[in-house]
């Protein structure tokens with residue numbers, strides 16, 4: 132019988148399959164393709180460098196035994212790694228690496244790379260493949276702890292789940308743990324607290340906190356520099372991955388795709404993933420279904436607006452930590468009037484203390500009233516895309532369905548374009564997300580709308596007036 136790369140490899144596979152778990156066989160051996168046989172060297176193609184390293188680390192003995200059975204004592208195995216280098220019209224290319232068990236040249240080195248930077252950016256988030264031990268600066272803020280994350284009915288579930296995760300990262304059913312809630316309700320604080328506690332309890336584990344925005348920037352950069360594989364590889368090495376504000380991935384399909392793969396890898400390997408979002412998974416727009424379903428695998432815990440008692444405790448705790456004393460009726464006034472955002476609650480008390488010390492005034496109830504009033508007034512209301520569509524439709528005396536319709540009638544097109552323009556201006560939503568929420572249009576249509584509005588603002592007086600009137604309604 133003719134001995135070919137395929138026949139040799141099939142015999143190896145039969146042997147390997149008998150010796151490992153079916154799932155591991157499926158994951159690590161089925162994707163391999165035999166490529167070439169020359170004398171006693173078999174070349175196999177593997178999907179990535181990470182794959183090659185995994186095989187070398189976990190299955191090299193098995194590979195050796197099976198190959199020796201087929202090709203004798205001098206058998207050699209060569210890995211061919213298919214590199215994803217399809218950006219910039221280049222063809223994918225391959226890189227050859229002999230098995231470390233056959234050649235000393237590429238024995239994985241035990242090096243240590245420290246990535247440290249003072250600023251919160253990950254300057255160089257990539258590791259060179261083959262390097263085993265890495266030290267990654269966690270980017271955690273030690274000021275955010277469980278101790279100073281006060282418990283109340285509004286956050287009990289999320290806080291307890293966070294503590295359970297910190298006690299046993301990757302070992303609870305809260306994986307991923309998704310913490311969601313409105314602006315300023317403590318998502319970032321809780322996410323850091325979990326990471327900080329894990330680092331305390333398990334200093335050897337690699338924990339990384341990163342905002343979804345930064346993650347996206349790094350990914351885009353890696354695509355530009357052709358280092359996408361290194362990017363994935365880096366994230367796959369992390370034990371506890373904390374991604375803040377995942378709603379930012381909305382409409383960014385490339386980043387979602389890469390995150391999906393990283394997520395699966397971490398999850399399959401018992402690593403912990405912690406996510407925060409300003410919405411529940413059901414309300415997330417423009418996030419792929421397969422990713423949303425992953426988000427729902429673990430626990431989604433909501434941070435709700437704190438009740439009065441919790442608001443008072445948060446304020447008193449803050450004052451205590453800052454060593455400031457303020458009469459109870461003043462704390463009560465602030466807590467009663469600022470209800471929906473803990474950042475604002477803290478902000479009000481800080482400005483109250485500042486006002487009193489700069490102006491050398493006593494902290495009186497009257498001063499508290501002034502500060503709170505200003506604070507509440509100055510607080511920018513969050514504008515949603517739904518709200519923008521409602522305001523624009525009302526202004527042009529049409530209903531929202533008409534604004535979203537497919538009609539090309541000029542005044543309706545203009546209203547739609549204005550809604551898109553304001554959505555771009557006043558929300559953080561991506562063009563794709565705006566388009567899909569305003570009549571299911573694509574991102575190019577939104578971009579065109581924004582340019583048209585800019586142009587008309589300069590050339591058409593009546594149109595300029597629409598913009599000014601509407602702007603007033605939003606500010």
Ligand SMILES: Nc1ncnc2c1ncn2[C@@H]1O[C@H](COP(=O)(O)OP(=O)(O)OP(=O)(O)O)[C@@H](O)[C@H]1O
Nearest residue numbers: 279280281313314315316317318319320445473474
């Ligand atoms: N339970 C709590 N106890 C004490 N402080 C809290 C609590 N919850 C939130 N805070 C404080 O409120 C402020 C806002 O919290 P944080 O930044 O975590 O909110 P967020 O939900 O991430 O906001 P955003 O939606 O803007 O990202 C922080 O200073 C945080 O320490």
